[in-house]
Amino acid sequence: MVPAPPIRFFIGSGCGGMGGLETRQRSGPAPSRRPQVAGEAKTSIPLLTVRGKRPILAGITPIQASMRVDKFRLLSVFIGTSLTPLAAVAQELPSSGLYQIVSGRFVECCGIAGPIPHNVPDDRQRFVRLEVDGRQVSMTILGNVLETFTKNVFCAETTPVRFSFPNGFVAPGSSNIVFHGDPGPFPNSQYVAYSVSFQGDRLIINGTAGVTTPFCSDVVNEFTHSDVLAVLLPKASLRISEYEVCWGSDSNRTYQVQYRSSLTSNAWMNLGLPVAGNGGRNCVADAIPPGEPKRSYRVMFVTPPLGISGQEIPTSGLYQIVTGTFTECCGIAGPHRVPLPNPSQSFVRLTVEPSSKRTRMTFLDGDMRTFTEVIQCPPSTPVYFDFDHGFPYSSNIVYHADPGPAPLFQYFSYTVAFSKDTLRIEGILGFSPGFCVDIPNRFDHSNVVAVLMPTATVRASQLEVCWNSSSNLTYQAQYRSALSGEAWMNLGLPVAGTGRTSCTTDAIQPEEPKRFYRVVTVP
Numbered sequence: 001m002v003p004a005p006p007i008r009f010f011i012g013s014g015c016g017g018m019g020g021l022e023t024r025q026r027s028g029p030a031p032s033r034r035p036q037v038a039g040e041a042k043t044s045i046p047l048l049t050v051r052g053k054r055p056i057l058a059g060i061t062p063i064q065a066s067m068r069v070d071k072f073r074l075l076s077v078f079i080g081t082s083l084t085p086l087a088a089v090a091q092e093l094p095s096s097g098l099y100q101i102v103s104g105r106f107v108e109c110c111g112i113a114g115p116i117p118h119n120v121p122d123d124r125q126r127f128v129r130l131e132v133d134g135r136q137v138s139m140t141i142l143g144n145v146l147e148t149f150t151k152n153v154f155c156a157e158t159t160p161v162r163f164s165f166p167n168g169f170v171a172p173g174s175s176n177i178v179f180h181g182d183p184g185p186f187p188n189s190q191y192v193a194y195s196v197s198f199q200g201d202r203l204i205i206n207g208t209a210g211v212t213t214p215f216c217s218d219v220v221n222e223f224t225h226s227d228v229l230a231v232l233l234p235k236a237s238l239r240i241s242e243y244e245v246c247w248g249s250d251s252n253r254t255y256q257v258q259y260r261s262s263l264t265s266n267a268w269m270n271l272g273l274p275v276a277g278n279g280g281r282n283c284v285a286d287a288i289p290p291g292e293p294k295r296s297y298r299v300m301f302v303t304p305p306l307g308i309s310g311q312e313i314p315t316s317g318l319y320q321i322v323t324g325t326f327t328e329c330c331g332i333a334g335p336h337r338v339p340l341p342n343p344s345q346s347f348v349r350l351t352v353e354p355s356s357k358r359t360r361m362t363f364l365d366g367d368m369r370t371f372t373e374v375i376q377c378p379p380s381t382p383v384y385f386d387f388d389h390g391f392p393y394s395s396n397i398v399y400h401a402d403p404g405p406a407p408l409f410q411y412f413s414y415t416v417a418f419s420k421d422t423l424r425i426e427g428i429l430g431f432s433p434g435f436c437v438d439i440p441n442r443f444d445h446s447n448v449v450a451v452l453m454p455t456a457t458v459r460a461s462q463l464e465v466c467w468n469s470s471s472n473l474t475y476q477a478q479y480r481s482a483l484s485g486e487a488w489m490n491l492g493l494p495v496a497g498t499g500r501t502s503c504t505t506d507a508i509q510p511e512e513p514k515r516f517y518r519v520v521t522v523p
Contacts, residue, residue, distance in 0.1 A: 104228030
């Protein structure tokens, strides 16, 4: 039997919706029907010769080839090749993440106008998302706002071509990802053939996706990416690198901002030098070290005025004790006087009920929460300097209680002169010593002046954006105030990669509290 002559298939651009192949029952190659793209170099593409079931490809290494034959008619042949090898040594697996398209070519084919080439990136093809699960890989081409890139095919009952390919595979020992899907047996069937070379943080993408349109020969139905270079974007971290502490001030006072890293510690540290009030809004910035993410703040007086000017109702709030004397009497040692403030008596909290104007006054220690207390004769409970049912009258508040029931017979009497933001406190608290004649049982506050602490606000005034960089790349941090719909703005100048962590800072304006950030590579 004389063997049948080989069938030779010329591999063209794929225009026409059926793989772009021309079938010839002859010994020589057929010419390509693919129109020449302006500026494109001519290449001699070898032929695929099919003898039985064994394909032979001369000149280039095929990534994969598939063939569908129906009644001796070739429906499709797809070949993906790595046109630009990235490295001689294969990388085991690609890296998952978001890649930025740097350069490449995208061609729409064919329709009446013939091939239409575009350069990428553009607004609709800006990024590539790669998700790696073992040797299974999915790839999606994304636009500026991370929407999936699609192309419409204007033929009846034809769905758009989505450039989202879920079933890629990396062969052992290979540095290529193969995405492949033949068209179905029906019209308007989609197909894909992509080869993605990977090395380190870079991809080179080549391939074709399209849809068969046998009844619409004049429409664009096939789309090809060639030599598309994409670089893995760094994973940026964001932290607050500076806080701004602000408060309303008086021009005749001096203030000190303090901070602590523990909410319960009394070890307050001065933040910078004292600040003279300007009669308006004073602010102090605090640069936060990376290892200390939590801080609490307060604003203290350094030189408050001690004068009292009358007003009808006192002001609720936390008052800082700035001067005064506390006396314990009597016990065996006799009267014992200590100056104020001290760690157990540093603040006074005044609460005024707006409707009844009834007030409550409490002495607090340095943590601004714990009540100041004195010990009675055991086994009685401690006595707190916490006085309720005071009523303002003629710029004074009176707290008074006659001796209570046995056995303590506790009593107190305090007068508080107040102005808008200053208290002057005089008073006495006592109780029966019982069987403990050696402990104090009468306590006096004299000439105690407490000044209303300013209400401070704390806001993030500076953010730090950091990312892992490569020494051969240049990066640009960008921001915008809305998650979508706004153009990205450059944050400062481009930053050359160092091979280590690179950072840039952004001063946040009070009127713009929300920003979104990203880091991209630039030429």
